Amino acid sequence: EAQVTQNPRYLITVTGKKLTVTCSQNMNHEYMSWYRQDPGLGLRQIYYSMNVEVTDKGDVPEGYKVSRKEKRNFPLILESPSPNQTSLYFCASSFSEMNTEAFFGQGTRLTVV
Amino acid sequence: AQSVTQPDIHITVSEGASLELRCNYSYGATPYLFWYVQSPGQGLQLLLKYFSGDTLVQGIKGFEAEFKRSQSSFNLRKPSVHWSDAAEYFCAVGAPNYGQNFVFGPGTRLSVLP
Numbered sequence: 058e059a060q061v062t063q064n065p066r067y068l069i070t071v072t073g074k075k076l077t078v079t080c081s082q083n084m085n086h087e088y089m090s091w092y093r094q095d096p097g098l099g100l101r102q103i104y105y106s107m108n109v110e111v112t113d114k115g116d117v118p119e120g121y122k123v124s125r126k127e128k129r130n131f132p133l134i135l136e137s138p139s140p141n142q143t144s145l146y147f148c149a150s151s152f153s154e155m156n157t158e159a160f161f162g163q164g165t166r167l168t169v170v
Numbered sequence: 171a172q173s174v175t176q177p178d179i180h181i182t183v184s185e186g187a188s189l190e191l192r193c194n195y196s197y198g199a200t201p202y203l204f205w206y207v208q209s210p211g212q213g214l215q216l217l218l219k220y221f222s223g224d225t226l227v228q229g230i231k232g233f234e235a236e237f238k239r240s241q242s243s244f245n246l247r248k249p250s251v252h253w254s255d256a257a258e259y260f261c262a263v264g265a266p267n268y269g270q271n272f273v274f275g276p277g278t279r280l281s282v283l284p
Contacts (some may be wrong), residue, residue, distance in 0.1 A: 062212070077225075092184075097179070099260060099274040100214075149212060159272065161213035 059084045063148050063162035069128055070138055073141075078133045078165050080148030086160075089131040090153045091145040094116065094164075100147065104132055138169040172197045172263050174275035182281040183251050191246040191278050193261030202264030202274070203244040205235055209257045217259075220244065231255070257280045 061082045070076050082089065092103035092115075102115030106125040120142055122134040131150075135142060148162040183189055187224045195201055202221050206214040218229025225237040235246045242259060260276040 097276050098176075099276040100211075100272075101219075101274075102272070149214075156218050158219065161215075163211075163213045 059160065061148055061150050061160050061162040063146075063165050065165060066163060067166050068168070070167070071138055072169055073137050076135050076138060077137075077153065078148075078167070080131045080133065080162060081129050082131075082148075082150040082160070083129065084150060084152075085095060085128065086150035086152055087123070087128070088108070088153050090115065090149050090159075091121070091123065091133045092147045092149065093142075094147060095144055103133070110162075125168075135167075138167075140169050143167060143169050172201075172223070172273045174261050174263050174273055176259075176261055176275040176278045178278045179276070180279045180281065182283060184249050184283045185253050189246075189248045189280070190256070191259050191261075191280070193244045193246065193275060194242050195244065195261070195263045196242065197263055201244075203237060203277070204261060204262040205229065205244075205246050205277075206274075207231075207257050208260065208277075214260065216269045217246070251280075251282055253282045253284065256280055261283045 087108050091103040092098050092100040101117045103121050104123040106112040112123050146165045148164045149159040151157045151159040175194045177192050203250045204219045205217040217233050218227050220227050220237045227235050233248050239271050258277045258279045259278045262272045
């Protein structure tokens with residue numbers, strides 16, 4: 058089954074404790090991205106990757122890091138989480154960046170206390 | 171820059187009633203337009219998309235949307251709502267700037283009364 062898998066689904070952490078949210082897709086997609094979803098703001102792109110070892114900032118990259126060492130994986134790293142990073146995070150993948158359908162993971166609800 | 175507005179934050183309809191969710195976009199060229207649905211606790215699922223051609227597009231679950239260039243709109247419609255349609259709906263515009271593929275609207279939450 059074609060899917061994007063994120064882990065964990067739920068995470069509560071404390072300020073400053075490094076964490077990683079994993080994302081994996083099995084569709085051989087080149088393009089992957091991370092979004093955060095906040096009430097009233099829709100989804101805002103954090104980082105994206107157009108292929109292995111090619112990553113770039115989206116609209117709200119501050120406080121986040123990503124890596125793309127393999128085509129299927131695109132982890133999101135919070136080196137020093139802060140309460141304003143409490144949000145719902147989605148990983149997405151698509152065949153390319155040019156307006157093709159995006160497939161979304163089920164989301165990771167992160168709470169930073 | 172591209173932008174998407176969804177004027178209605180929350181809409182409540184009765185089961186069996188018709189539905190229209192509004193979406194307006196700002197984009198300097200021919201847009202690529204999408205509607206996604208997010209059920210509670212789930213990721214986003216594509217309902218339908220418009221790239222070119224017929225301005226009335228059909229999607230899954232009985233939804234359709236009409237692209238109106240003169241009004242910069244891409245409203246989502248369904249003739250008869252089912253209780254399972256209760257969800258959040260996002261309109262998105264394709265943003266073919268290098269690297270970024272979507273700009274999303276803020277979403278419209280749909281509640282369905284029995």
